Amino acid sequence: RRLVSTDRLLLPAPALAALDKPSPAIKRLADLLLVAPPAAGSPEATNRGVALESLASVAALERAVLPATTPPPLISASDLDRIAEGTGVLTFVDVGGTYVVTLAHAGSVTSWSSPPTRAIATDIAKVLRGIGASVARGAPRIDEKQGWKADAATLRRRLIPDEQLPMIESLKSLVVVPDGILWYLPIELLPLGDQNAPLIVDRLPVRYSPSPGLTLYPVAINRPDRPTGVVSQLFLSPRDASINAQLVSQVTDAIESHQILPTNPPLPGSQLGESIGMLAVLAPLTPAPANPLALAPALYDSEHVGGSLAAWMRFPARVPARVFLPGFRTAAGAPSLGDGREIFLTLMALHCSGVRDVVLSRWAVGGVSTATLAGEFLQELPFDGMEPAWRRAIQTLRQTELNPEAEPLLGSKDAVRIDLTGDHPLFWAGYIIDTPQTFEP
Numbered sequence: 001r002r003l004v005s006t007d008r009l010l011l012p013a014p015a016l017a018a019l020d021k022p023s024p025a026i027k028r029l030a031d032l033l034l035v036a037p038p039a040a041g042s043p044e045a046t047n048r049g050v051a052l053e054s055l056a057s058v059a060a061l062e063r064a065v066l067p068a069t070t071p072p073p074l075i076s077a078s079d080l081d082r083i084a085e086g087t088g089v090l091t092f093v094d095v096g097g098t099y100v101v102t103l104a105h106a107g108s109v110t111s112w113s114s115p116p117t118r119a120i121a122t123d124i125a126k127v128l129r130g131i132g133a134s135v136a137r138g139a140p141r142i143d144e145k146q147g148w149k150a151d152a153a154t155l156r157r158r159l160i161p162d163e164q165l166p167m168i169e170s171l172k173s174l175v176v177v178p179d180g181i182l183w184y185l186p187i188e189l190l191p192l193g194d195q196n197a198p199l200i201v202d203r204l205p206v207r208y209s210p211s212p213g214l215t216l217y218p219v220a221i222n223r224p225d226r227p228t229g230v231v232s233q234l235f236l237s238p239r240d241a242s243i244n245a246q247l248v249s250q251v252t253d254a255i256e257s258h259q260i261l262p263t264n265p266p267l268p269g270s271q272l273g274e275s276i277g278m279l280a281v282l283a284p285l286t287p288a289p290a291n292p293l294a295l296a297p298a299l300y301d302s303e304h305v306g307g308s309l310a311a312w313m314r315f316p317a318r319v320p321a322r323v324f325l326p327g328f329r330t331a332a333g334a335p336s337l338g339d340g341r342e343i344f345l346t347l348m349a350l351h352c353s354g355v356r357d358v359v360l361s362r363w364a365v366g367g368v369s370t371a372t373l374a375g376e377f378l379q380e381l382p383f384d385g386m387e388p389a390w391r392r393a394i395q396t397l398r399q400t401e402l403n404p405e406a407e408p409l410l411g412s413k414d415a416v417r418i419d420l421t422g423d424h425p426l427f428w429a430g431y432i433i434d435t436p437q438t439f440e441p
Contacts, residue, residue: 023064032052049315072219081107090103091103093179094179097116120158124184128332128337131426156191169203177209227276247368268298270319273320276320326374357436359377361430369400376397390433398428403420
């Protein structure tokens, strides 16, 4: 599917060679895709999708070699040359209960091992509890003593030993490829030294990716000329519909061009790519750990056959180039951590379907803090691009004074605070930005 539908400018040489001398089924598939598609959501579009899927199945069963196209692989040492100057790619792989860690930068790779993953899981849970992402019902979320910093320093030494810190500090940006339970950890929250040292996020921007190849090889071309599609439910103010509507308006008013979804007639999310460039879902979204691909990213089409992540990866899908899910909820906020699959599979499925850039949350915050972050990000995005716009939005939030009563994640024991700001990690550290670098060799 991705081989025949990806823009040729984004395909590696082996994929281009396969398209230049295609097998019979691949040729028929490519030829059919050259025909102007019917209107999204029409019966003709559905029938076309069935025909395309049939050809894709035939192509997959042919006695022909299909080049690895998605997710984009790293197949040789020359791929390291694509890493932008000053950027490091920090990759974690769970091998037999121990993380093998590699840091690729400046054309070289350094590796080391961490303690057993069970110890890492305990440390991650302590940090998440310390910042308030996971707490017992009725307990305060804000720790004025900031005890989490000592736990974060301990965890940093386990994952990034002191002798490796100079390499991290020398970077201009960091891309993290987590594995397993590390998907729940905001790496940028770790200090570059002891508990009193600056945090990683205060020294360099951090991005995430489900695979090393996806950090270097984008799967689609952005469409900044198309509006942002906005889906909203009770989220920013879950107890007051009128305040929620005001906060949603605050966000959408900041967007240069937007479209309220669903349209009439409603299109499934997998068909929105021809009309919008980004899908922004201001609503709680909880994947099923046993079946993450059943999740409907656009939410309103959860009962539609074309709404699920699985449908996003099949023909006749035409997906948005960017997806923003600030209400995504994972096991990071649950009493016990999962294995990270709901994050990994969601990101991987979005990329394999043709989504280039993703921002999602590990735990849903809501409130004025999320409205501030979303509004600033979506406002700056057309001018600055993904990573700069996101970094500026985080900086704005961290400098914003917050009213505890306007933050739905906080309870009565936190409401008495009078000096609350968005600088507390609970409000900004839960987000994952996953976008490829723009560097071209």
